[in-house]
Structure formats: structure tokens, C-alpha cells
Amino acid sequence: MMKLHEVALSGNCHKVRLLLSMLGLSYESVAVDLAAGEHHTPAYLALNPFGEVPTLVDGDVAIRDSQAILVYLASCYGGERWWPQDPVRLAGIVGWLSTAANEIAAGPNSLRLHHKWGRSIDVSRAETITRRTLNVIERTLENNRWIAGDDASIADLAVYPYLALSPEGGVELAPYPHILRWFGDIRLLEGYVTMPGMRK
Ligand SMILES: N[C@@H](CCC(=O)N[C@@H](CS)C(=O)NCC(=O)O)C(=O)O
Numbered sequence: 001m002m003k004l005h006e007v008a009l010s011g012n013c014h015k016v017r018l019l020l021s022m023l024g025l026s027y028e029s030v031a032v033d034l035a036a037g038e039h040h041t042p043a044y045l046a047l048n049p050f051g052e053v054p055t056l057v058d059g060d061v062a063i064r065d066s067q068a069i070l071v072y073l074a075s076c077y078g079g080e081r082w083w084p085q086d087p088v089r090l091a092g093i094v095g096w097l098s099t100a101a102n103e104i105a106a107g108p109n110s111l112r113l114h115h116k117w118g119r120s121i122d123v124s125r126a127e128t129i130t131r132r133t134l135n136v137i138e139r140t141l142e143n144n145r146w147i148a149g150d151d152a153s154i155a156d157l158a159v160y161p162y163l164a165l166s167p168e169g170g171v172e173l174a175p176y177p178h179i180l181r182w183f184g185d186i187r188l189l190e191g192y193v194t195m196p197g198m199r200k
Pocket residue numbers: 007010011012013034039051052053054064065066067101
């Protein structure tokens with residue numbers, strides 16, 4: 001059975017929990033105790049040399065990085081529905097995976113680390129990135145039901161958790177009605193699961 005090395009309050013881990021659940025895949029959850037430094041042990045670093053969660057272990061392979069795990073699961077177990085072959089659609093999806101790893105990590109994720117756990121960050125930079133990113137996503141969702149076009153994809157699952165958790169970082173979402181509408185659509189997807197800190 002697959003093993004997901006994870007942390008309950010991590011939005012990066014939640015991306016993977018969402019897809020595993022939506023694909024109906026069973027897995028063993030292995031809790032990593034960050035406070036105890038479990039992610040810096042040689043055994044964990046052998047699976048993930050960056051010492052981060054999540055890490056997915058499937059048979060002989062260990063995969064690090066939430067975006068990479070989404071790609072792996074979607075392409076192995078999701079079929080055309082979750083991993084389309086059309087190059088334009090695929091490029092659109094990967095573009096959003098990149099946004100999740102860059103702007104969303106440096107914006108809303110960073111603000112949550114600061115407000116919830118006291119991480120020292122450049123708050124004004126994180127707020128600027130957050131505002132710009134939310135504006136782009138709001139405009140995207142004004143014209144599209146889903147973030148990368150007409151169908152739900154791993155792009156939605158990569159972008160969703162840290163936006164849904166962003167009120168924990170002091171972000172006000174009321175000015176973004178299309179993002180709020182899209183939250184509702186994601187929550188109706190079969191297999192949707194929530195996590196602490198998310199409204200639903
Ligand atoms: N790009 C990575 C980032 C993972 C990441 O930053 N994980 C955090 C928890 S959400 C972590 O492991 N932090 C522990 C540390 O950096 O010491 C991904 O998307 O999986």
C-alpha cells in the first residue's frame with residue numbers, strides 16, 4: 001500500500017490527500033513530527049533530501065514535492081480525466097502547478113506561516129504577492145469554471161488549499177467572489193475532504 005509521509009496541518013500535504021481521496025486510492029498515513037525534527041533524520045532524508053513533507057512512497061519509488069506527487073498520481077492512476085494528453089491543456093495545468101510552488105508559496109502560504117506560527121518573513125512582500133496572485137486567479141475564474149479550463153484538474157487541487165487556508169494568514173477573501181464560487185465547486189467534487197483551518 002502507498003505511504004504518505006505527512007503533517008495534518010500542511011496545505012501541501014492536503015493537495016495530495018485531496019487527489020488520493022478523489023481517485024479512491026487507499027494509503028497509509030505516516031505522521032512526520034516536524035517539532036521533533038523527524039524530517040531531518042537520515043531515514044527521512046533518504047526519501048526526501050530537502051527534508052520536507054509531503055513524500056509519497058509507492059513500492060520502490062519515493063516522490064517528493066506536492067506538485068510532483070499530483071503529477072505522479074494523476075498520470076499513474078487518474079487516466080485522461082486527471083492527466084489529459086492534449087499538450088495545450090497539459091501546459092496550462094503545469095503552469096498552475098508552478099504558480100502553486102512559487103507565488104502561492106511566497107504569498108498566502110508564507111502569510112499563514114507568519115500569522116499562525118510566528119515565522120519571520122517580509123510581510124509587505126508576501127502581501128503584495130498575495131494580492132497580485134489573487135487578482136490573477138479571480139480574473140481567471142471569472143472566465144473559466146475551473147482554474148485550467150473547462151474541467152477540474154490537478155491545477156485546482158494544487159492551488160486550492162493555501163487559498164482556502166489564507167484567512168489564517170489574515171487574508172480577506174470577500175473581494176474575490178469568483179474564488180469563493182470556485183471553492184464551492186471544489187467542495188462538491190466527489191471525494192472532497194477538508195482539513196483543520198478550512199471552513200468546509
Ligand atoms: N515544494 C514543496 C514544499 C514542501 C514544504 O515546504 N513543506 C513544509 C510543510 S508544508 C515542510 O516540510 N517544512 C519543514 C521544513 O522546511 O523544515 C512541496 O510542494 O511539497
